[in-house]
Amino acid sequence: MFGTTYPIIQAPMAGGTTTPALVAAVSNAGALGSLGAAYMTPAQIRDTVAEIRRLTDRPFAVNLFAGGHDSPHDVDPTAMLAILARHHEALGLQRPTMPAWPADRFPEQFEAVLEARPAIFSFTFGLPAEAIRRARDAGIRTVGTATTVDEAQRLEAAGIDAVVAQGSEAGGHRGTFAGPFENAMIGTMALVPQVVDAVSVPVIASGGIMDGRGIVAARALGAAAVQMGTAFLGCDEAGVAEAHRTALEAGHEDAATVTRAFSGRPARGLVNDFMRDVHAAEKAGPVTLPFAVHGALTGPMRRQASRVGDIERMSLWSGQGVRMFRRMPAAELVRRLVEESATVAAGLG
Amino acid sequence: MFGTTYPIIQAPMAGGTTTPALVAAVSNAGALGSLGAAYMTPAQIRDTVAEIRRLTDRPFAVNLFAGGHDSPHDVDPTAMLAILARHHEALGLQRPTMPAWPADRFPEQFEAVLEARPAIFSFTFGLPAEAIRRARDAGIRTVGTATTVDEAQRLEAAGIDAVVAQGSEAGGHRGTFAGPFENAMIGTMALVPQVVDAVSVPVIASGGIMDGRGIVAARALGAAAVQMGTAFLGCDEAGVAEAHRTALEAGHEDAATVTRAFSGRPARGLVNDFMRDVHAAEKAGPVTLPFAVHGALTGPMRRQASRVGDIERMSLWSGQGVRMFRRMPAAELVRRLVEESATVAAGLG
Numbered sequence: 001m002f003g004t005t006y007p008i009i010q011a012p013m014a015g016g017t018t019t020p021a022l023v024a025a026v027s028n029a030g031a032l033g034s035l036g037a038a039y040m041t042p043a044q045i046r047d048t049v050a051e052i053r054r055l056t057d058r059p060f061a062v063n064l065f066a067g068g069h070d071s072p073h074d075v076d077p078t079a080m081l082a083i084l085a086r087h088h089e090a091l092g093l094q095r096p097t098m099p100a101w102p103a104d105r106f107p108e109q110f111e112a113v114l115e116a117r118p119a120i121f122s123f124t125f126g127l128p129a130e131a132i133r134r135a136r137d138a139g140i141r142t143v144g145t146a147t148t149v150d151e152a153q154r155l156e157a158a159g160i161d162a163v164v165a166q167g168s169e170a171g172g173h174r175g176t177f178a179g180p181f182e183n184a185m186i187g188t189m190a191l192v193p194q195v196v197d198a199v200s201v202p203v204i205a206s207g208g209i210m211d212g213r214g215i216v217a218a219r220a221l222g223a224a225a226v227q228m229g230t231a232f233l234g235c236d237e238a239g240v241a242e243a244h245r246t247a248l249e250a251g252h253e254d255a256a257t258v259t260r261a262f263s264g265r266p267a268r269g270l271v272n273d274f275m276r277d278v279h280a281a282e283k284a285g286p287v288t289l290p291f292a293v294h295g296a297l298t299g300p301m302r303r304q305a306s307r308v309g310d311i312e313r314m315s316l317w318s319g320q321g322v323r324m325f326r327r328m329p330a331a332e333l334v335r336r337l338v339e340e341s342a343t344v345a346a347g348l349g
Numbered sequence: 350m351f352g353t354t355y356p357i358i359q360a361p362m363a364g365g366t367t368t369p370a371l372v373a374a375v376s377n378a379g380a381l382g383s384l385g386a387a388y389m390t391p392a393q394i395r396d397t398v399a400e401i402r403r404l405t406d407r408p409f410a411v412n413l414f415a416g417g418h419d420s421p422h423d424v425d426p427t428a429m430l431a432i433l434a435r436h437h438e439a440l441g442l443q444r445p446t447m448p449a450w451p452a453d454r455f456p457e458q459f460e461a462v463l464e465a466r467p468a469i470f471s472f473t474f475g476l477p478a479e480a481i482r483r484a485r486d487a488g489i490r491t492v493g494t495a496t497t498v499d500e501a502q503r504l505e506a507a508g509i510d511a512v513v514a515q516g517s518e519a520g521g522h523r524g525t526f527a528g529p530f531e532n533a534m535i536g537t538m539a540l541v542p543q544v545v546d547a548v549s550v551p552v553i554a555s556g557g558i559m560d561g562r563g564i565v566a567a568r569a570l571g572a573a574a575v576q577m578g579t580a581f582l583g584c585d586e587a588g589v590a591e592a593h594r595t596a597l598e599a600g601h602e603d604a605a606t607v608t609r610a611f612s613g614r615p616a617r618g619l620v621n622d623f624m625r626d627v628h629a630a631e632k633a634g635p636v637t638l639p640f641a642v643h644g645a646l647t648g649p650m651r652r653q654a655s656r657v658g659d660i661e662r663m664s665l666w667s668g669q670g671v672r673m674f675r676r677m678p679a680a681e682l683v684r685r686l687v688e689e690s691a692t693v694a695a696g697l698g
Contacts (some may be wrong), residue, residue, distance in 0.1 A: 132522045148603045149672065168517060169536035183603040187518035187536030189566060190557030190669035194602055197672065208539030217538060217566035220693050253543055254532040320539035323498065323546065344569050349696040 001162075001225050002120055002141060005030030006338055008215065009204060010330075011229030012036035012063030012122060013317070015173060020048055022237035022330055029298030029334035032225075034061040034122060041105070042112035049116040059119035061143065064109050067126020067177055068265065070290040072101035079287040083277050084301060091304045099296040114138055117336065122164070124175040125265075127151075129158045132269045136161075145175030147184040147191070149198045154178060155200040164227055165195040167207025171256065171319035173267040181266045185258075189221070196222035206315050210324035212340020216348070225283045230319040231337075235330040243309035244316055251322035254311060262302065262315040264294025270322070273312035274301070350511070350551060350574050351469055351490060352408045354379030355687055357564065358553060359679075360578030361385035361412030361471060362521060362666070369397055371586035371679055373404030378683035381574075383410040383471060390454075391461035398465040408468035410492065413458050416475020416526055417614065419639040421450035425618060426646065428636040432626050433650060436662050440653045448645040463487055471513070473524040474614075476500075478507045485510075494524030496533040496540070498547045505548045513576055514544040516556025520579045520605065520668035522616040530615045534607075538570070545571035559673035561689020563696070568690075580667040580686075584679040592658035593665055600671035611664040612650065613643025619671070622661035623650070 001007050010026040012018060014036035023033030035044050035052065039043035045062065046140045052060055077098050085097040110131050113121055122133045130144050141161045146152035152163045164174040166175045167188025186194075188207040196203050205218035206227040233240050247270055255298060257271045261278035269275070281287045288294055305313035318325075328336070350356050359375040361367060364384035372382030384401065386394050394411065401409055426447050433445040459480050462470055470484045471492035481491045490510045495501035501512045515524045516537025525533040535543075537556040545552050554567035555576040567575045582589050582597060596619055606620045610627035618624070630636045637643055655664035667674075677685070 011579065033473065123449045150603070167536055167538060168534075169539040179603065181608070185517075185534075186602050186669050187516055187538065187557050189516060189537040189563060190518040190559075190602060191644045192559070193562050194670065208536050210539075213542050213570050214538060216569035216697060219697055220565035220569055221562050253535050253539060254499070254528065257532070280586070320535050321543065345697045348565060348568055348694045 002032055004032045006334065007225035008032070008334060008337055009061070009227040010034055010227055010232045011206065011227045012061060013229055013233070014038035016239040017233065019237055019239045020051040020055055022232065022235055022239070022258060023052050023060050025235070025237050025330035026232070026334060027056045027058035027060045029331040031334045032059060032061060032120070034063050037062050037109065037113070038065040040109065042108050045109060045112040046116060048287045049118060060115050061120035061122045061125070062116065062118040063122045064106060064113065065125045066106055066123035066128040066131065068291050069104035069106065070292045075289050075293070077289060079281055080289060083281060083287070084298065086277070087274055087301050091301065091308070091310060091313060093304055094298055096297065096300065097122045099293065101293050102296050104292070114140070126177045127154055127158055132158050132160060143204065146195065147174060147176045148179065148186060149194050151176070151178050152199050152203075154196045156201055160201060162202040162204055162224070163195060163199060164204045164206050165191050165223070167191045167205070169208030169320040170206050171268045172317040173263070174258070174264055179312065188218070190222040192218060192223050208319055208321045210321040211247070212337055212344045214321070215337060215341045216344040219222060230322060230325060231333065232324055232330065234255055234326070234327040235333055237330050241306040241309060243311045244314065245327065247311045247316050248322055248325045249319055249327070251318055251325065253323060256318045256320045260288040262295070262298055264288045264291040265319065267315070268319060270316035272316060292321070355683065356574035357381070357683060357686055358410070358574055358576040359383055359581045360555065360576045361410060362578055362582075363387035363412070363414070365588040366582070368586055368588045369400040369404055371411050371581065371584055371588070372401050373585050374584070374679035375581070375683060376405045376407035376409045380479065380683045381408060381410060381469070383412050385653065386411050386462070387414040389458065391457050394458060394461040395465055398467060400542050403428070410469035410471045411465065411467040412471040412473070413455060413462065414474045415455055415472035415477040415480065417640050418453035418455065420548045423640050424642070426638060428630055429638060432630060432636070433647065435626070436623055436650050440650065440657065440659060440662060442649055442653055445546050445649065446648065448642065450642050452643070458524045463470045473522065475526045476503055476507055476517050481507050481509060484606040492553065495544065496523060496525045497528065497535060500525070500527050501544045501548050501552075501649060505550055509550060511551040511553055511573070512544060512548060513541050513553045513555050513601040514572070516540045516554070518557030518669040519555050520617045521666040522612070522614055523607070525615075537567070541567060541572050542572040557668055557670045559670040561686055561693050563670070564686060564690045565693040579666075579671060579674060580682065581679065583674055584682055585677070586679050590655040590663060591657060592660045593655075593663065594676065595676045596660045596665050597667055597671055598676070600667055602669045602672060605669045605671055608636040611644070611647055613637045613640040616664070616666065617668060619665040619667045621665060633654055
């Protein structure tokens with residue numbers, strides 16, 4: 001699939017996690033590396049893709065957020081600013097202020113991806129029909145993210161080459177783009193076979209897959225490949241705060257909670273003080289802002305917390321399989337996943 | 350495992366679903382039938398077990414609710430009575446009234462199970478340490494239900510023979526007994542391997558498993574057996590309202606919602622008008638009553654709705670794998686599950 005040796009995809013995690021070193025090491029090991037480029041400028045996309053190409057001649061994917069960016073409108077940030085003020089103080093930062101509403105970067109980012117011509121363009125949060133068509137015309141394979149059968153069918157109708165079926169176990173952002181996310185928390189065990197039955201394109205299983213057991217289970221359910229995020233956070237090459245990795249090593253499955261606290265969109269991570277404060281305030285009504293602006297509001301706190309290793313104020317993205325987290329170089333992880341899969345499959349024969 | 354030919358357990362669904370004909374047909378086909386006896390009197394348990402024994406000499410399980418029964422205390426049923434009044438009217442029933450607080454039946458039910466001596470005593474909602482000990486002393490194998498790694502470890506410490514790892518996909522009641530249920534919505538793909546790694550007793554996977562693909566996936570994750578509920582609702586022998594089966598045939602994964610509306614405890618079923626009314630009211634605060642009394646309050650509505658086939662007012666328990674639902678006799682379902690599993694496993698070799 002996609003010209004890789006193994007049907008294993010390193011998930012595109014945005015925000016600096018998927019360094020060129022990680023993407024290239026994964027692809028060089030025979031799996032598919034993915035650059036999470038959602039927070040990058042067009043120039044950064046161009047430069048980072050060039051850097052990956054210096055490190056590997058194998059296929060890799062570039063991923064963008066394709067949807068969910070609200071246009072500027074009046075919001076009331078009072079509650080969020082009050083919560084943030086306490087956490088800014090704990091970090092020694094100045095009082096938070098409401099940022100300017102960021103523009104939707106997808107159109108210009110997508111042009112940069114088209115020019116960079118990665119083997120695969122993958123995306124989440126939406127169904128960019130025009131971008132799918134243009135990528136295909138340029139010889140770039142397209143992969144979209146679905147959290148329900150309906151979303152998978154919509155992606156197929158738009159001409160997608162493969163669908164990621166993102167189960168509720170997955171860490172990081174929920175990819176839901178049609179309907180309320182609460183209805184789209186379908187476990188991988190149930191989601192994958194139902195998507196496989198409903199579409200004719202290859203299905204990539206994601207959510208809760210951490211080792212060879214999960215890979216073989218996904219194949220049994222009919223998936224053509226797996227996509228793994230949390231597992232690749234343990235790779236030396238990943239751009240992850242050391243404190244985040246230490247938290248994952250101590251993490252439990254029932255602490256990996258879905259929250260809007262950090263970005264305004266539902267995403268799964270290990271619960272911490274900032275999440276608890278936002279969730280407590282949410283009991284009285286919504287407090288987070290639209291995704292388009294919320295991330296800019298919490299950015300100073302998240303960046304400073306990552307710099308100083310304060311796990312109570314950074315986003316500790318994690319899937320529910322966190323007890324299976326382990327640290328090693330990317331090439332070693334891919335090698336072990338392949339070996340484990342062969343052993344598990346042989347035991348089922 | 351447990352003396353059955355196949356590592357497949359028909360889940361114990363209480364409330365008349367697991368008829369003697371179903372339990373016996375499943376056990377006679379080489380899987381393990383389970384009687385959901387949680388709503389039965391001791392005499393009913395005795396008589397029903399005797400009836401099952403007339404139909405099979407194979408092992409079967411008897412299941413009880415072992416925990417979560419609050420003692421009588423003041424509650425305010427105003428909001429629930431107002432919601433119920435509308436649905437009673439739609440069914441032509443008299444206005445609802447607050448029932449007497451039912452006693453905890455577990456102690457006397459358990460004595461009846463001990464006397465009936467099924468091969469297996471399984472339970473959910475708790476950790477009845479004394480009952481586990483007495484069952485083992487009587488030569489009855491014990492199976493408890495866990496929704497987190499912590500719960501599985503507690504069951505093992507109490508001397509359990511096997512643990513059901515109930516993933517978030519599962520239909521019907523959540524078995525959570527330690528900690529808030531919201532934290533214990535772990536998908537089967539993530540829950541099973543983490544429980545397997547944490548305990549040394551056999552692990553039974555449940556949640557989202559509907560056909561041979563799910564069975565082989567569960568085995569790949571390290572499960573010794575699977576437990577399936579929704580799949581067995583399609584058996585001719587199951588005591589299920591015809592309207593419920595028709596709803597399952599038309600059901601979608603994103604409509605199988607967790608609700609407290611019917612019993613006061615979180616349980617997964619297809620969304621309908623009654624659930625929507627309760628959920629709308631819950632936006633202003635909790636409206637359901639403790640499990641011990643809530644089921645008695647909604648009982649007249651549920652029973653009348655089942656009698657007349659009104660799917661908007663009955664509990665349409667369903668897991669998230671509902672699009673894979675199919676109708677056939679129990680012996681045929683077990684035969685197909687075994688054949689499908691062999692085919693899927695062979696394809697992975």
